[in-house]
Amino acid sequence: MLAPGGEVETRDAWSDLALESLRLYPDFVAELESASGILIDYRRSGAVDVAFDEGEWQSLRRRAEAQRPLGIPSICLSAADVLTRIPLFNREIAGALFYPEDAIVDPRDIMRALRTACCVRGVEIREGFRTRRIDGHGDSVEVEGECLTLHASVAVLAAGAWSSQIQVSVNGAHESRPQSFPVRGHLVGYQLEAGSLGPILRSGRTYVLQRSGGFTIAGTSSENVGFDRNLDERVIRDITARAGDLLPYLSQRSYTTAWNGFRPGIDAPAPEMRRLDGNNIWLAYGHYRNGILLAPVTANLISRQILSSSQHVGPHQN
């Protein structure tokens, strides 16, 4: 989801980044498609937030009021309006909001297109290179892996939830920085008829969205279990129950797949996106629940800083 409507309530560093990145998305997708020749499933689908009782409805309306001055528009929908937008949704509601600017993108398409676009431009991608340590010395950087050390003019530490496992030093001194940590989340997928959902459907911490081909995703959970990749059947049952409650049609269907991932949590009020003082190491991690949304703004910010850096040397290194 590219959905500040469901996330942002007050103006802060997160909201500014999220809204800027949402604005950048159409051009980001167009540029990536053109550079890679790969079509990206990106749609400004909008999102419908439903309230099932008066208390939920009042809190949705308060949120919408707070969002308006931030530039997040929404409109009130009746039950009949919701049914028009989402014919599968046939529940009684206390009220609903439509967020026209929220969008959907398939992050796997983004990654495929990014990879191709990078390769076309001569970027060498080394998979399986596990970085242990990054050392900055003046205008050069050493990136130490398990059996190889790379020498570069610039390094960007962007290892998501794992970023704190990589040691960073500047001129031999250990650099302290905010800790990253994993916040596991499960998702559940259903194969439905293409076009049967339309906008994202949300209520509280449950949402359902559909990709163009009909693959429909219900989420999610938030678990502090470290880097444990095992699927948790209880969590999956909880998500399918909540999704079936939100959209009863789903309770008649079996999910086809379930998976989990690690949101990069951070011990700081916003993601780390900055240059370390006096050397050529940049940090770009801690995007928590919004790393897909924040991709273009992160790329812009970091690449502009690197390109305008007076210490940047040349294009020849790794």
Ligand SMILES: Cc1cc2nc3c(=O)[nH]c(=O)nc-3n(C[C@H](O)[C@H](O)[C@H](O)COP(=O)(O)OP(=O)(O)OC[C@H]3O[C@@H](n4cnc5c(N)ncnc54)[C@H](O)[C@@H]3O)c2cc1C
């Ligand atoms: C269930 C769930 C739902 C989500 N929904 C949304 C959503 O709707 N919208 C949204 O915007 N975001 C969403 N997110 C969050 C989003 O997925 C993350 O914020 C985003 O993936 C972070 O990107 P990243 O590149 O910083 O980290 P990652 O995607 O985690 O990538 C980090 C990379 O670093 C590599 N790495 C780790 N250690 C090392 C090392 N030592 N050396 C070299 N490489 C290393 C890893 O292999 C990995 O490839 C969701 C996340 C989850 C789990």
